[in-house]
């Protein structure tokens with residue numbers, strides 16, 4: 001049956017994105033960012049998806065959904081099978097690719113991000129580039145509570161090493177990241 005003008009949107013891109021952002025908001029609802037204002041955590045995944053849509057020109061809804069969900073596996077009680085049944089194999093596959101294994105030590109997780117970046121799918125590389133761009137811009141704005149200048153600088157250097165493995169994916173995002181690294185005195189050629 002025709003639901004009438006403007007109502008027959010079941011399964012449309014807009015409906016899928018609203019379902020996804022609502023799921024992410026519920027999962028992250030008690031979490032806050034580490035900035036002094038304790039910004040709601042959901043601002044970050046929404047901002048990462050928006051970098052992809054507005055700055056990288058991404059229109060593939062699966063990639064935008066994966067961006068909205070990219071920290072749910074790693075940072076909330078969400079399981080991979082929950083993502084698979086709610087959002088299907090493509091979206092859950094990208095989220096899985098961009099998620100750290102939280103059972104490993106922090107040093108090991110950081111090392112593996114640099115290594116895995118090289119072998120990610122192009123879709124996962126896009127999400128990772130936007131995630132890093134968002135976090136580096138956030139670091140330029142204000143330091144997370146309790147972070148020394150040295151810790152901030154180390155994040156820039158590590159992000160440079162991760163981004164190295166993501167290159168050849170989005171010239172626009174890579175150029176914006178390079179500008180930030182240069183401003184920070186972090187060289188991209190070594």
Ligand SMILES: Nc1nc2c(ncn2[C@@H]2O[C@H](COP(=O)(O)OP(=O)(O)O)[C@@H](OP(=O)(O)OP(=O)(O)O)[C@H]2O)c(=O)[nH]1
Pocket residue numbers: 032033034035044071074106131132135136138139143144155
């Ligand atoms: N810059 C910044 N980052 C914040 C803030 N609040 C939370 N974060 C998150 O902190 C993570 C970086 O902090 P780290 O100490 O290096 O990593 P950890 O939380 O995994 O231990 C990022 O996680 P992530 O998204 O999983 O990315 P990444 O660890 O892969 O970079 C980032 O999203 C904030 O106010 N500013």
Ligand SMILES: [Mn+2]
Pocket residue numbers: 044070071131
């Ligand atoms: Mn993130």
